[in-house]
Amino acid sequence: MREKQVLPVIVVGLTAALVAVIALWTLDRVAGPDQAASSQDGSVEVIEWKLVTTWPKGLPGLGAAPENFARRVNEASGGRLRIKVFGAGEIVPTFEVFDAVSRGVAEAGHGAAYYWKGKIPASVFYTAVPFGMTAQEANGWLHYGGGLELWRELYAPFGVVPFAGGSTGVQMAGWFNIRLNSRDDLEGLKMRIPGLAGEVFDAAGGSAVRIAGGEVYTSMQTGVIDAVEWVGPYNDRTLGLMEVGDYYYYPGWHEPGAMLETIVNAEALAALPEDLQAIVRVAARATNTDMLDDFTANNSESLQILLTEFDTEVLPLPDDVMDALYESSQVAIEALVNADPLAKKIAASYFAFAEKVRTYHEISERAYFNVRNRLLPPVSLTAESAE
Ligand code: CA
16 A cells, blocks of 8 residues: 555655746746845745735726736735735734734735724825825925825834825715705715825815724615715726716815825834845835826726716716815814824925915916816716717
8 A cells, every 4th residue: 555655655746846946947937047046045035914904805096006016016025025915904904904014914015095094194295285285286296395214103103104106086075965056065974085185175074984894885775874975987987886886976076185094114214235225115106106097097098988988977966065064174174183192294385385386286286177177168067978
């Protein structure tokens, strides 16, 4: 009996050895002999990271960003730093991503800073400020206006290093199952709306509810909420919100340039060789830019599909509703700034930059949009015009 088992054992042993040789050879080819960090015995050191996200696994747009980040790092490092991405709930649920990275349960994460506002009130400045800056403006503040340094200061006590992790551009105000005619219609309205905007919505008479992306469809369908803001045509269509919401209101006063974040455990980052740290930084920056490109292209495409295939009724928020939300936003921002010294410091930087860029954009972006709108045929938001 024993002898009969010898041959299969040898075959299995040889196969395993061959696989190992091929794997090492392939790795060497991928990494390149010049780039590969070798230990004393000459083997390539491979570092593996886990990246947890706040998004359902496989979600386009928001969920594509961490996948892109991981792929870029893997490719640029020649396989020396391998990042595996986990969707919401696979290791930790949506609202525990920051803690997981802080504690080193995962080395990296991707999500939205305002999800952590219970722990870090000033984090809202790093996702969205109601009636605040657009994506283009916020990126200017982050990378050339001191915003990122303040973000690093904000997260330092938690051992987390933040990077800009993409932007959706201006969002939609959301899907509503009642028609809004005046500010009175906000009274008692239950809406999924996170961040500082949730407090604004409460102050304006509504009732903000905190729900993760994976649950918004069912919450609308079952009437747990009357309204939901998620992102815009691209990601809203992915979640099927046109099937559960009657009216699609614009614009996203609450998230005029919602930023996302790529976060890294500070010790894990510091432990990397310097070239891999640089690769992480460059990949994060590339992912940040790439997400806005993705949303710009696919929001435009998905809007046409919503208009033509789903007859979505797209409406502007009435001025009276917008005025009420603006008034409430001023109260909410003031309360936040007065309650937290770091929020005050970040707000001073944010609003100083916002005011300067608003002045410039008055004679650049806005002036150009105005002239383009005057000269080109008017756009229409009905099915007929979109076809
Ligand atoms: Ca949103």
